[in-house]
Amino acid sequence: MKKIRIGVYVCHCGLNIAGVVDVAAVRDYAKTLPGVVVARDNRYACSEVGQRAIAQDIKRHKLERVVVASCTPRLHESTFQRVLGENGLNPYLIEMANIRDQCSWVHYDQPEKATQKAKDLVRAAVARARLLRPLEVNTSPVNKSAMVIGAGIAGISAALYLGKAGIKTYLVEKGPSIGGHMAMLDKTFPTLDCSLCILSPLMVDVAQNENIKLLTCTEMTDVTGFAGNFKVKLRKKPRYVDEDKCVACGLCAEKCPTKVPDEFNRGLTMRKAIYIPFAQAIPSKYLIDPERCLYFTKERCKVCQRVCEAGALNFDQKEEEVEIDIGVIIITTGFDVYDPSENREYGYGRYPNVLTQLDFERMLSADGPTHGKLKRLSDGKPIKRLAFIQCVGSRNLGNAKYCSRVCCMITTKQAVMVKEKNSEVEVYVYYIDMRTAGKEFEEFYQRARSSGVVFVRGRPGEIVEHLQTHNLRIIAEDADSGCLFENEVDMVILAVGLKPAKDVQDLTKKLRLSRSADGFLLEAHPKLRPAETTMDGVYLAGCAQFPKDIPDTVAQAGNAAAVAAGLLSRDVIEIVPLNAVVNADNCIGCGLCESLCPYGAIRLEKTAQGPKAGVTETLCKGCGVCAASCPERAIAIQHYADEQIIAQIQALLGVR
């Protein structure tokens, strides 16, 4: 066999590596390895100087393979691949040995052993490099449009960023209006801006932006394809009201005889079976709730049709299947609030005066059940004493270990609002710690304290309702004084945590995304790629990723839109050739690979020799599940072929 010419570059990484590992010794050892024609050490292999050394050697020594012993390929593999590409070598002919993370960092207290391990890793890398093969990069054209799933503040922001950049964007919302949870808020912390006053202009922008196509009452049913070329199937549920004709005069709802608990007001008020979710809803069109409408349940009434002057009612509307082709997907599906009745916490759902923060938010709103007045729901008496309990459904081992981040500030906001409405009301906040990290958050919290809100460090075990008065008795240990603190209040507000939206599981399956242990969608990198997912071309923003407040949500939406626009600005997308390849001679057509492939990228195809596995390169991520499970070892992952890995392991173990 012809000897392959290999160059080895050992990096000092300043003192990161050289502080522990004897770099010169590793370099000299590399020179003794078969096929190595040049070995050098660089202070920083990734620097201009370091790159130039490699480039010159490729020419001068006619290198055929390059081994860089430095940091992780996650950081710099692409840097060195580029150097190879620019100097006439196929970019896939490089191998990296991670002697920083795997040697100097972990074995900082054993420099000799760290050096020996670095030599071992370099020997293994050289052995693998010898067997690397050049790979061709394929390209595929990019469809220059986007889809955003979920039209809360995250989805609205992302769609607007994209729309304003001239990108055709489908904004898909399963509910009848855009706006999400933000539309349900009365005020926002820490500035006490009216939530809808700042949100509704954006909603109107969405409706008016010529690049944004809004699809409400719509859900994604299927998605196929890959970054740059997704094919999406959508199902649009009927409104039974012609959107083009409805002028939202409201006559239909006025006459409709059927009353239904109003979801927008958390079931605390009633709406009609034909309704508009809220006054500022976009699209500003009515719709029928077919589960409650008398016509759909009992085949009578149709009074709405008789009174509608525009003739907008259409009881024959059917579900529509819509298919769209897009290049990128942004997921902004938000969150669900924790329902304390799930675990019978603090009498929620049984005691009429125990509410969640979101319920109370509606009470504070002019459109809410008490029109913004501080009245009890049980008997309409004015509220004189009010308590908040923090961390309900957050920071416990039972259901959610994480901190939901926003509840402390929501409580602070609501406490300030109560004090502003009536400073006589006594407000108590039972907390574990108050978390007020954020611009002007701490100042806002101090404002609550100075306005007389009492913060009690200690979470009550339970609260007891007085049978006649419906007052609520709270006993908690005040950890600051060490005393038991007994309190009787008119109303209790539970600061409930945020949890992953119910539909997320379905979405993760369809898009083959990962979720973190808490159930929220997993980002590609927690620090450097917070708005990307593990799937190329699929991005995320807002509380679908983790609970966050409005500024962070909008920032992440901008981040997602920027990365999405980056992909869409390209004419073609490069398809990394690290995919599975099937050796049809060995394939026995058992189909194990097909059933295990998480990306639907490998399928049995009929051939003259019987069924054989075939790979769709554009879908394949090169994860290797098929190769590992194949009973016949008929599948190999390009660039990670068995022979390469085995050579590496054998070199590592010193097998000759």
Added chain:
Amino acid sequence: MQKREKLLKEEVKKLLDKKQVDMVIGYEKGTLALRTTPCFLASVDDVDRLVWNEFCENNLAKYLPGRKEKVAIVAKGCDVRSIVGLIQERQITREQIFIVGIPCEGIIDRRKIESRLGEKEILEATCENGKILLRGEDFQEILKKGDFLYDSCKVCKYRNPIVFDLLIGDRVPELEKIDEYAEVRKFEAESPDERWLHFQKEISKCIRCYACRSACPLCYCEQCFVDQSQPRWIGITDNPSDVGVFHLFRVFHVAGRCVDCGACSRACPMNIDHRWLLKKMEKDVKELFGYEAGLSVEEVPPLATFKEEDPQDFIK
């Protein structure tokens, strides 16, 4: 039994006569007493060779993978479950095979008889009405069939085939009150050290002949891990570590697939109790995934799929 054999011959004749299948795989009389041999019939004239009796021990599913023609196969309850496995694993299509299901009341373990009779040579063996009639040159003996069944037959839950195109004769009653995991539970109760000793003792008999592999209907890989040399997963010696690895791998390779047909144990020349570890694996799969192998063609085996709700607490 003879009635069933007669019926079987009639039906097989019809199948070949009407050219419904190209070939029939069944059993014929063996050259030794207590034995039958697999036979492959392509013509109506051959059908009289067919037999069905308590000595039809082989799992004929072994002969299915790779078949190109349309075949009928005589299959007991356990054999049918192996066939289902092969269909699930796409080694043969359902359309390609005609399953002649045959209800079975248990197969006689010739080794148990031989060890009872010692050195005496049996020249003729028949079974009727629960009695085994044995004849030799200078002796005759009658044994109770129930005492000489295969261990796997004693705890059989599917004596009637569950998937078939044709059932020969009436169904037989299923066994009641069987405790198939009694041995497994005993094993589970042992300490790790005891279990290891138990395992070592059992496999110390192994001579690495691979008869178990050759008999197993689900061992159809063209290249077995034991034969691979690049990389070599396992040494070729019969020292305890190589033998242990072979047996552990084998058990894992049939996890969620083994139907306890007993073919491996029957084939073993060294009387290794293969079923003992396999049964433990079967119980684990049942408890972890609620799955029993070979019951439905449509079902996806647990190790060929993953669900988010699959148990994950084993990941440390």
